[in-house]
Amino acid sequence: MQSKTQLTANEPILVDGIECPMCKEQIWSRYGHDFRRCPCKYCFVDGGRSYLRYGWGDKDIPQALWVKPLEIKIDATEEIRDYEEKARKAKEERDKKNEDRTWNR
Numbered sequence: 001m002q003s004k005t006q007l008t009a010n011e012p013i014l015v016d017g018i019e020c021p022m023c024k025e026q027i028w029s030r031y032g033h034d035f036r037r038c039p040c041k042y043c044f045v046d047g048g049r050s051y052l053r054y055g056w057g058d059k060d061i062p063q064a065l066w067v068k069p070l071e072i073k074i075d076a077t078e079e080i081r082d083y084e085e086k087a088r089k090a091k092e093e094r095d096k097k098n099e100d101r102t103w104n105r
């Protein structure tokens with residue numbers, strides 16, 4: 001039997017993110033210090049799941065082009081992929097640190 005807390009593929013999850021008013025791309029930050037820009041580079045998100053930090057390039061723009069936060073529905077497949085990416089990056093950083101230690105000897 002499957003536990004309810006276990007992630008299953010295609011199960012929708014809601015995350016806090018933003019939609020770019022320029023390119024209409026929806027972006028969200030996966031984890032702390034995961035800084036992401038939309039494809040047209042107009043806006044960004046940061047802060048991961050604990051809080052949502054977001055912003056956009058120009059402050060003197062009409063209000064219609066302000067970025068507004070929204071809940072984005074993603075499915076667990078994406079969530080699992082992100083988790084693996086995070087684990088891989090953490091491992092790379094650990095490996096790099098170990099390498100540095102070796103060189104400094």
Ligand SMILES: [Zn+2]
Nearest residue numbers: 020023038040
């Ligand atoms: Zn954009």
